[in-house]
Amino acid sequence: ILEKIVKMWPDTDEGKQAQKDLMVDLSHRLKDFVAAYDQLKEQRGLLDFQDLLLIARNMLARSDETREYFRRRFRYLLIDEFQDTDPLQSEVAMLLCDARADDRAAAGKSRISNLFLVGDPKQSIYRFRRANIEVYDQSARLVGAAQRARIRQNFRSGWHIISWVNRVFSRLIEPSRDGHFQPEYVPLLPGPHAYEFPGRVVLLYPPEPDTDCKGRVNQIRYREGCCIALLIKRAVKAAWPCSRERGSLGYQD
Numbered sequence: 579i580l581e582k583i584v585k586m587w588p589d590t591d592e593g594k595q596a597q598k599d600l601m602v603d604l605s606h607r608l609k610d611f612v613a614a615y616d617q618l619k620e621q622r623g624l625l626d627f628q629d630l631l632l633i634a635r636n637m638l639a640r641s642d643e644t645r646e647y648f649r650r651r652f653r654y655l656l657i658d659e660f661q662d663t664d665p666l667q668s669e670v671a672m673l674l675c676d677a678r679a680d681d682r683a684a685a686g687k688s689r690i691s692n693l694f695l696v697g698d699p700k701q702s703i704y705r706f707r708r709a710n711i712e713v714y715d716q717s718a719r720l721v722g723a724a725q726r727a728r729i730r731q732n733f734r735s736g737w738h739i740i741s742w743v744n745r746v747f748s749r750l751i752e753p754s755r756d757g758h759f760q761p762e763y764v765p766l767l768p769g770p771h772a773y774e775f776p777g778r779v780v781l782l783y784p785p786e787p788d789t790d791c792k793g794r795v796n797q798i799r800y801r802e803g804c805c806i807a808l809l810i811k812r813a814v815k816a817a818w819p820c821s822r823e824r825g826s827l828g829y830q831d
Contacts, residue, residue, distance in 0.1 A: 631666040638673035648674055653692060660697030660717065664708035668717055690721055699761035700751065711759055733769035736777030740766045782809060 587593035
């Protein structure tokens with residue numbers, strides 16, 4: 579919405595000033611809204627998810643006794659889908675283990691020994707709720723390159739498809755100049771049985787939507803769905819090969 583509002587002004591000095599004035603006014607109004615929201619929660623004795631994170635972070639950061647209690651209770655910490663972690667959640671995780679440099683020094687440890695992170699930075703898509711690739715990168719650097727393992731083997735696709743994916747996406751996914759915001763592409767490797775059945779790559783081009791439905795997500799998704807359904811129907815009718823054990827493709831596949 580803000581993006582559409584900003585585009586209402588021309589790209590001139592006057593237009594840029596109007597944009598700045600709008601943002602200042604909006605920030606003041608949002609500040610009042612947040613204050614009223616906090617007051618309402620306090621009156622009703624309620625907490626939202628962000629409150630829980632803030633309280634947990636503050637409690638762990640300010641109390642050595644609390645940190646030690648939870649560290650004794652949770653000896654090891656494993657976090658899956660770490661690319662979806664926002665800065666607050668990451669800080670809570672680091673406080674729960676020996677990730678802080680001063681804590682490691684006090685315990686006589688040179689590296690993090692009780693934190694296990696699993697994630698794919700290329701799937702970091704939750705920027706709207708403060709998750710971003712920088713949190714992932716900072717945490718990976720904190721863990722250390724020597725303790726980092728890349729899982730590259732793909733067990734779902736044949737080698738023809740993996741080769742095509744590597745060739746195409748290695749050109750599309752490249753690190754940004756400043757080294758942030760965009761991860762590097764990690765080439766995939768075929769699994770042990772990938773060469774038994776190579777598979778194929780099929781590109782679909784849904785028909786262009788009419789002018790009256792351009793921009794309407796539901797209409798576009800419907801057209802894409804129809805395109806996929808027609809491809810499946812064609813593949814089954816033409817008896818595309820599926821696997822050595824099952825033979826040709828069927829609707830159950």
